[in-house]
Amino acid sequence: MRLYGIFFTGIILISLCTPCEGIFGSSSLQDYVDSLVDAAKFKFDGVLNLNDSVINQIWSAFKTKYGRAYSSLGEEKQRLRVFRDHLRFVLESNLKKMQTFQLELNEFADWTADEFNTLKKGLIVSTSFRRDMMITGQDEEDSLGRSVRKLHRRHYHARRLKRSLHKRRHHRKRFLKDWILNFFSKNNTSDNGNQQSNVFDWRTKSVVSSVKDQRKCGCCYAFATATVMETLYAIKTNSKTIIDFSAQQIADCSSNGNNGCAGGNFGPSVRYLADNGGKIATESSYPYAGAQKSCRTSGVNEIQLGNIQYGVIPEGNEKKLAEALTNYGPIFIGIDTDTKLFMFYKTGVLKIDNCPTRRQDMDHAMAVVGYGYDDALKSSYWIIKNSWGTKWGEQGYLRLAKDAGNMCGVASMAYYGKLA
Template identity: 70%
Template sequence: MKTYRILFTVILLIGLCRPSEGLFNSISLQDYIDSFVDAAKFKIEEKLSLNDSTISHIWSYFKTKYNRVYSSTDEEKERFRVFRDHLRYVLESKLEKLRTYELELNEFADWTLEEFDLFKKGLIISTSLRRTIIDNQYHYHLRRIKRNLNKRRYKNKRFFRDWFSNLIHANDKNNNQSTDLFDWRTKSIVSSVKNQLKCGCCYAFATATILETLYVLKTKSQNIIDFSAQQIADCSSNGNNGCSGGNFPPSVRYLLGQGGKIATEASYPYAGKKQACNTNNLNQIDLGNIEYGAIPEGDEKNLAEALMNYGPIFIGLDADSKRFMFYKSGVLQIKNCPTRRQDMDHAMVVVGYGYDNILKIPYWIIKNSWGTKWGEHGYLRLAKDSGNMCGIASMAYYGKLI
């Protein structure tokens, strides 16, 4: 607590000697909040220790930092009410026992949950898509059964030997979890984190991310080309609806209808809103034939296999929680988080997995499209092999370029 007060005082003094903008850039909203919190008292008494005057100071800091101007006094009152509720939620999250993650108040602090769903998500699951997923899973299982028939006899011979070995070396197996790591980012073939702004087109960014990496793998190029999420949002239909949501299969079908070509981000830049479809003066990349398949619902083992064999994976998550909204760091775990396919509301991309040696938890590494200031530089770590946390494997697709 003493460290926070010293830090805040130093930054404040520095801020007096330069333009105020420098102060707001040098300290995060959460650090500013924490400078007012008596951490020891908060932890012991387990209640919010900020008075109305302090909350008003924090509110003023938030408005200045994020350039908030409201249309009326009534709107500002309502925004302040929302802000205060979110502030309390984030602070009280620090009291949760066995917590494996950190939350922080951020630029979404004056948004309602309905606004957050509208602007920062955008995954649609249609009835026809549900049937498609079931069909894909059926064919996926058939391929696996055929492939595994040739291995069955050999596996039967090894069964008792492996069982006995696992019994003896159980501790070694647990220790090996700490080295269980796979991350496409280490190969420098995952593009930078983007920001969908106030447009529900997460599906377009997730699709572009996957195709960018697949194209590098196909061409063995040394450079990543950013593909246009705006083109997918503007031009694809039959299941996609611009800033009002979409999914991976309709996006792929659209690109196949264009001869397997997609515009570069440089020639068709992101606008943060749906526009008329542009077909002029585009630099188009020929991806070839695009194929995709669905991971069997809830199967995290197959998700990991597909990740290693094919590349980053398009996933849907149930992100209907303030924990996603205000996630800062750590391994996110949400008790009783829905896993049904129909509950998935946000598209993201799995790029790897790992094991946290301090928390003793395996996790998925997931790329988001909410900018680099959210989460761990734009990424989320979500608990792995924990009952299909928030539907990580409920609606997942891998892709291939032929």
């Protein structure tokens, strides 16, 4: 009987020692894929060809790692088709030469694009922009009102032009002096020194909270707003520890302009906090639920932030974005993430050819917390905190190409905050 028990135990241990064992623990699914597939050998005429046996083996590993179970055989077949397309996309992308980033197959590998857009994003184009769009589409009966507004704008711009001309006269007097100083300054500074000055990171000052996961709720705007307020409050109070603020409270209670898990923006979130007496709940007293709930007003520990103000970065101006970042704190931004490159980003400096930069195309909110320079890639980058958990990207962070033509609209819808 004892021998039978030993034999049975041995069979169980052998069955557990399958290739899928390597995907648990700290190993990622992509590590397992790379150990199984030499993608270069499967590359033929620009198309990645994987046989069904390999795909099914990876599919089984994916389901095991992420605990996937589907309601029917039909649903599993549909999910497998989605998974197969994503697998090829990731492998083909990572084979490209001169690329500054790497992708990985992750927990979203069996999600459709529509599911990902609905559940992991949630930025709504700002109210002021929507208002401008609506004005342009009104009937002709509003033409008189538009004419009056145009006349007012002409008068306003005329005054600005007059002030601008005055400033130009002043600047011309200093131009020669500044040019000479800058010339000698540049020649007396090494390239390495220049790159060192192009580094700033609020995380090094211990005023940025940990990365969160919005789960299956489109309230990215709430997490980005909380990130901004957390750092502003830590700076204001000269705190040695960071207090996590409640993204759930913002999602639940800022209904005047925001839509809970269906999206929102920075302006309505800040207006809610201001209307709440400049207070925000702590995460510990109003924890995240992953879904919109009724707004709680009792039994909540709230922090008095003070007089909350915010400003807008000039659209597309990365220089102003960097200045506001260093002067005030993390910046709430919108990004056009309508590509699978964001969905499966793993590491490196993300650069996307022809990535849209129009304000109305922004679909996901994040927070810029710094910028840096990658010596190996010879590339400047923004350090951006996301809300898709620490297993996505670089421990939950994205490095996005900086000063590269407003990459993916990083400065198209950007807001800074201030606590007075």
